[in-house]
Amino acid sequence: KAGVTQTPRYLIKTRGQQVTLSCSPISGHRSVSWYQQTPGQGLQFLFEYFSETQRNKGNFPGRFSGRQFSNSRSEMNVSTLELGDSALYLCASSLGVYPGTGETQYFGPGTRLLVL
Amino acid sequence: AQKVTQAQTEISVVEKEDVTLDCVYETRDTTYYLFWYKQPPSGELVFLIRRNSFDEQNEISGRYSWNFQKSTSSFNFTITASQVVDSAVYFCALSELRGSSNTGKLIFGQGTTLQVKP
Numbered sequence: 001k002a003g004v005t006q007t008p009r010y011l012i013k014t015r016g017q018q019v020t021l022s023c024s025p026i027s028g029h030r031s032v033s034w035y036q037q038t039p040g041q042g043l044q045f046l047f048e049y050f051s052e053t054q055r056n057k058g059n060f061p062g063r064f065s066g067r068q069f070s071n072s073r074s075e076m077n078v079s080t081l082e083l084g085d086s087a088l089y090l091c092a093s094s095l096g097v098y099p100g101t102g103e104t105q106y107f108g109p110g111t112r113l114l115v116l
Numbered sequence: 117a118q119k120v121t122q123a124q125t126e127i128s129v130v131e132k133e134d135v136t137l138d139c140v141y142e143t144r145d146t147t148y149y150l151f152w153y154k155q156p157p158s159g160e161l162v163f164l165i166r167r168n169s170f171d172e173q174n175e176i177s178g179r180y181s182w183n184f185q186k187s188t189s190s191f192n193f194t195i196t197a198s199q200v201v202d203s204a205v206y207f208c209a210l211s212e213l214r215g216s217s218n219t220g221k222l223i224f225g226q227g228t229t230l231q232v233k234p
Contacts, residue, residue, distance in 0.1 A: 033220050042227065043207065048220035056221050088159055094220070102149030102168065102211035105222060107161035 002027065004093050004108030012114045018079040021111045023091030025072050030096030031055075032074040033105060034066060037088040046089075049074055050096050078113075086115045118143045120210050122225035129198055130233050137193045137228045139208030149211040150191045151222065152182065156204045167191065198232045205229050 005024045013019050025032050034046040045058040049068035066076040072093075078085055089112075092105035119142040129135045141150065152164040165175065167184055175182045179196045195202055205227045212221040 031220055033222075035222075043209075043222075043224040045212075045221040045223075050220070058221065090159075090161060092161075092222075102166070103220075104151070104163055104166045105220075106163055107153070109158065109160040112159070 004091055004106055006089075006091050006108040006111050008111060009109065010112050010114075012116065013081050014116050015081055015083060017081050018077065019081060019113060020075055020077045021089055021091075021113075023074045023076075023093075023108060025074070025091075025093030026106055028095070029093035029106075030072050031094045031103070031105075032068055032072065033092045033094075034074070034076050035090045035092065036060075037090060037110070038086075043090070046076065081115045083115050086113060088112050118210055118212060118223050120208050120223055120225035122206075122208055122228050124228045125226070126229045126231070128231045128233065131200060132197050133232075134194060134196050135198050135230065135232075137195075137206050137208075137230065139191045139193065139225060141189050141191065141208070141210050143189075143210060150184070151209040151211070152191075152193050153207045153209065154204045155207060155227070161207065164193075195230075198230075200232050200234055203230060203232045 007022045031050045033048040035043050037043045047066050048056040052068045063079045068074045088110045090107050090110045092107045094103040094105045121140045148169045150167045153161040155161050172184050181194045183192045207227045208225045209222040212223055
């Protein structure tokens with residue numbers, strides 16, 4: 001079974017631009033979560049989607065948004081990029097059979113975003 | 117508030133040595149889930165183990181073993197006879213709770229970088 005896939009793998013943008021990252025979960029998985037990883041802050045939760053609905057959101061500004069489609073694929077968008085948005089963005093999927101029960105999350109390879 | 121602490125920032129061992137990675141967590145609830153993930157240089161987080169708070173049995177999987185002690189709020193990870201391929205960053209994580217339910221949010225420790233030298 002194919003794992004979580006994320007596109008693109010690498011991205012270079014300039015301040016003020018916007019970016020959209022894509023995540024395809026493991027086949028059959030219905031929950032998708034996003035995390036930001038930086039050297040200073042470590043791994044931080046961005047948001048979680050289940051059945052096209054945002055179930056949970058981390059402490060990030062409104063410039064960070066996301067959505068989930070009916071096939072469980074998810075996208076996250078960052079508008080008006082800042083230098084501090086440079087990070088590895090990781091997507092994770094879980095079965096979603098019992099949302100909110102600590103299901104195992106399986107991670108994709110991440111998208112490395114560099115903001116210049 | 118829930119929190120995960122991995123006090124060891126970096127550990128360096130020589131191949132075939134045993135090494136233990138420490139993880140201490142804080143939570144006020146009785147039901148929770150703990151995880152360990154491995155992050156090799158490629159960046160992807162690889163799932164290693166999931167443990168719920170009611171299962172205090174230690175677990176062994178090949179060269180890996182986990183010691184869960186609720187009394188000390190610790191969930192330590194031991195690699196026996198380490199190999200160069202074990203070099204990676206290891207993360208301990210706690211599933212966030214909201215009331216009596218878990219959410220989809222994982223709270224991660226800062227990670228421990230393990231370097232295994234040949």
